[in-house]
Amino acid sequence: MSSPDTAYSLKLHYHIRWSSSSLLDWQSFASREEAEIAAKELVQENETYTIETATIGCKPCLEAFEQALRRQAAYDRTSTKAHRA
Numbered sequence: 001m002s003s004p005d006t007a008y009s010l011k012l013h014y015h016i017r018w019s020s021s022s023l024l025d026w027q028s029f030a031s032r033e034e035a036e037i038a039a040k041e042l043v044q045e046n047e048t049y050t051i052e053t054a055t056i057g058c059k060p061c062l063e064a065f066e067q068a069l070r071r072q073a074a075y076d077r078t079s080t081k082a083h084r085a
């Protein structure tokens with residue numbers, strides 16, 4: 001089976017870790033710079049953040065990916081099948 005997200009998931013990417021949360025932010029960024037820009041906009045007073053690198057299998061991305069799969073599955077049910085395996 002081919003996995004269309006391989007190119008993306010093999011790539012190094014970045015997440016924001018907020019000082020107020022023990023979890024990484026779900027949003028992923030292609031570059032540290034992009035993450036920094038977003039973090040500077042979103043950061044609240046008395047809050048700090050660090051930019052963390054992540055690769056394949058990182059939890060926030062897996063969760064986002066699973067949600068996307070569920071949305072895709074719902075979409076597939078409402079659309080005609082474009083191709084057969």
Ligand SMILES: [Zn+2]
Nearest residue numbers: 028054058061
């Ligand atoms: Zn990630």
